[in-house]
Amino acid sequence: MGTIILIILVLALIGALPTWPHSRSWGYAPSGITGLIVVILLIMLLTGRL
Secondary structure: OHHHHHHHHHHHHHHOOOOOHHHHHHOOHHHHHHHHHHHHHHHHHHHOOO
């Protein structure tokens, strides 16, 4: 289960980077949301709920 979550997180972090021409105007929103999800999952992993 942990490996699947790690793979999904890596793909989400790569997908949130504003490197494509159509997503340059999005700003920090995608990476901010992804960062929030990463923080929530880390807290859940550290507390043993995941």
